[in-house]
Amino acid sequence: MPETVSSLAVEADGLHKRYGATIAVDGISLSVPAGEIFGLLGRNGAGKTTTVELIAGLGRPDRGTVRVLGLDPWRDRVRLRQLLGVQLQDAQLHAALTVVELVRLYRSFYRSPRETDELIESVGLAGSRHVRFDKLSGGEQQRLSIALALAGRPRVVILDELTTGLDPEARRQMWSTLESLRESGVTVLLVSHAMEEVERLCDRVALLDAGKVVALDSPAGLVRRAGFAQRVRFRAAEPVPGGLLERLDEVDRVRSDGGEVVVEGHGDLLQAVSVALVRAGVVATGTRVERATLDDAFLALTGRPLDREEAGR
């Protein structure tokens, strides 16, 4: 259906969605060009899942419009089903069906599906072909749900919490699956808590907070909004004289954190801090350098961190 295909894979304009008193999505607009891996990052309850549900046509916005490949996901959902793959959190699959039965069932929904064995192997489930869904581990269920999202050779894929519950090897395998999808021109919408994953994979990221996009940029562009490039942490054997570090050109901010001195800045920060401490006769131990992350950007933009405990859910 080439006449329907827009160069923008996803366009959302002014989306609002309310559940009772809760405003889940509060005026979200996004444009995602074809072939991009686009991340939605935010804390629990920020509105990520609701946003992708509206994009997938699984719900209707109270206000605003969505187009996926130029189609209205609600009105044109029969046509869009052939072009869109969706893997959502807590997908309720048929518990009593085996891996191969589920893959065959999903293949039957599409006009030109991928091969059964290729799909199963692509997510490393060849050894579990005849295992029932409810007997798979959480990580295996997750991998199967991703294979099912890719069964119809979708042009746009929505993946919610792609690697939650996966071990490091399965996670790396999933990342390379996504990179090859991008190479073949598929657009991926990736919902995540996992900053490392988002920084590594996404071309652009929308940071969501309380139903709003608070920033939208490349991961590197977002990290720049942290307001500093790197931080040096150390323990000082004696108090650091006031103003010693603050007056250095490379230093943006000095604070203490659980007995450590934390110096945020740019340029050759470590060198500048080390020289100043030596000159002042302050002995520093456990010194380490960290670069700014998306977490720092999120904190700078929203005033709250992206909770790491939640990230491990």
Ligand SMILES: Nc1ncnc2c1ncn2[C@@H]1O[C@H](COP(=O)(O)OP(=O)(O)OP(=O)(O)O)[C@@H](O)[C@H]1O
């Ligand atoms: N079907 C629903 N009924 C009532 N409230 C809902 C429903 N779906 C979502 N919400 C509420 O809307 C807000 C946004 O939820 P949403 O699931 O979109 O956030 P999220 O960013 O995906 O969070 P999480 O990372 O926890 O999945 C939350 O306050 C949530 O409790």
